[in-house]
Amino acid sequence: xxxxxxxxxxxxxxxxxxxxxxxxxxxxxxxxxxxxxxxxxxxxxxxxxxxxxxxxxxxxxxxxxxxxxxxxxxxxxxxxxxxxxxxxxxxxxxxxxxxxxxxxxxxxxxxxxxxxxxxxxxxxxxxxxxxxxxxxxxxxxxxxxxxxxxxxxxxxxxxxxxxxxxxxxxxxxxxxxxxxxxxxxxxxxxxxxxxxxxxxxxxxxxxxxxxxxxxxxxxxxxxxxxxxxx
Amino acid sequence: xxxxxxxxxxxxxxxxxxxxxxxxxxxxxxxxxxxxxxxxxxxxxxxxxxxxxxxxxxxxxxxxxxxxxxxxxxxxxxxxxxxxxxxxxxxxxxxxxxxxxxxxxxxxxxxxx
Numbered sequence: 001x002x003x004x005x006x007x008x009x010x011x012x013x014x015x016x017x018x019x020x021x022x023x024x025x026x027x028x029x030x031x032x033x034x035x036x037x038x039x040x041x042x043x044x045x046x047x048x049x050x051x052x053x054x055x056x057x058x059x060x061x062x063x064x065x066x067x068x069x070x071x072x073x074x075x076x077x078x079x080x081x082x083x084x085x086x087x088x089x090x091x092x093x094x095x096x097x098x099x100x101x102x103x104x105x106x107x108x109x110x111x112x113x114x115x116x117x118x119x120x121x122x123x124x125x126x127x128x129x130x131x132x133x134x135x136x137x138x139x140x141x142x143x144x145x146x147x148x149x150x151x152x153x154x155x156x157x158x159x160x161x162x163x164x165x166x167x168x169x170x171x172x173x174x175x176x177x178x179x180x181x182x183x184x185x186x187x188x189x190x191x192x193x194x195x196x197x198x199x200x201x202x203x204x205x206x207x208x209x210x211x212x213x214x215x216x217x218x219x220x221x222x223x224x225x226x227x228x229x230x
Numbered sequence: 231x232x233x234x235x236x237x238x239x240x241x242x243x244x245x246x247x248x249x250x251x252x253x254x255x256x257x258x259x260x261x262x263x264x265x266x267x268x269x270x271x272x273x274x275x276x277x278x279x280x281x282x283x284x285x286x287x288x289x290x291x292x293x294x295x296x297x298x299x300x301x302x303x304x305x306x307x308x309x310x311x312x313x314x315x316x317x318x319x320x321x322x323x324x325x326x327x328x329x330x331x332x333x334x335x336x337x338x339x340x341x342x343x
Contacts, residue, residue, distance in 0.1 A: 076318055076319050088242065088246070108269075111269055115315060169242070188241075224241065
């Protein structure tokens with residue numbers, strides 16, 4: 001394990017943070033079985049490698065600031081940091097009924113790809129890009145499901161989990177042209193700069209900026225005006 | 231507060247309704263779906279015991295790490311993310327869940343490895 005720690009220092013001083021997963025893959029390749037089994041051994045056999053446990057706990061009980069910054073984030077942290085934002089984006093783009101599916105598909109796909117994500121990637125923009133594609137998939141699936149049903153009963157306008165305010169905002173968002181709704185969500189809810197919104201939507205930065213501004217203007221005049229009248 | 235933040239606050243407040251409950255539900259669904267898809271490499275939970283709060287982390291094969299309070303659980307998880315895989319989720323014990331990391335341990339049995 002001493003050599004192992006040396007390795008880590010060398011990697012860090014040479015290239016800063018390695019990609020999540022890259023280190024893992026190299027390590028698994030180097031060691032054949034991987035550290036999962038080594039770690040498991042320390043638990044299974046109390047007499048097994050003392051030096052391993054010593055090394056681990058030394059490293060862990062004295063983390064310096066730099067080390068905290070260099071840490072690979074667990075996917076749990078990614079969900080904790082970005083889950084609510086992606087939820088708002090999904091609600092705005094696909095509406096209330098399909099939000100759960102869109103969010104779940106987004107994070108499942110993100111988790112699948114996470115080990116290959118470069119360490120310096122903009123995680124929020126990456127998640128929004130995935131959410132954008134998944135929202136389109138979910139929307140298509142819903143439209144397909146909707147076709148065979150004739151004279152479908154009307155969905156109740158409100159339920160206890162969807163207060164009126166909720167419904168009006170969703171209705172107002174739904175009336176926006178798709179590009180505007182997406183641009184508003186990615187810029188105003190996810191906080192992406194127009195340049196990045198343009199990368200997600202395709203088209204120019206100016207077009208993304210315009211779509212977002214037009215969308216907000218329409219929302220202000222329809223949804224907020226209504227709210228003010230009540 | 232700049233204009234973007236103000237727009238976000240007053241125009242989109244309705245999007246935040248039920249956010250905490252919804253996030254709990256979605257996180258539980260993600261744990262289940264990731265487990266089914268075979269991409270949940272490590273599941274963990276914490277456990278309050280007489281010797282403090284323990285962190286229990288398990289892979290498909292079984293328990294890989296038990297950590298005491300003083301070890302700094304965040305650092306333990308970060309080390310696992312680097313050494314094993316970053317595809318780590320908190321998986322609170324639920325009845326009938328096969329991936330709960332503490333099968334047997336609490337009843338005084340050795341970890342199920």
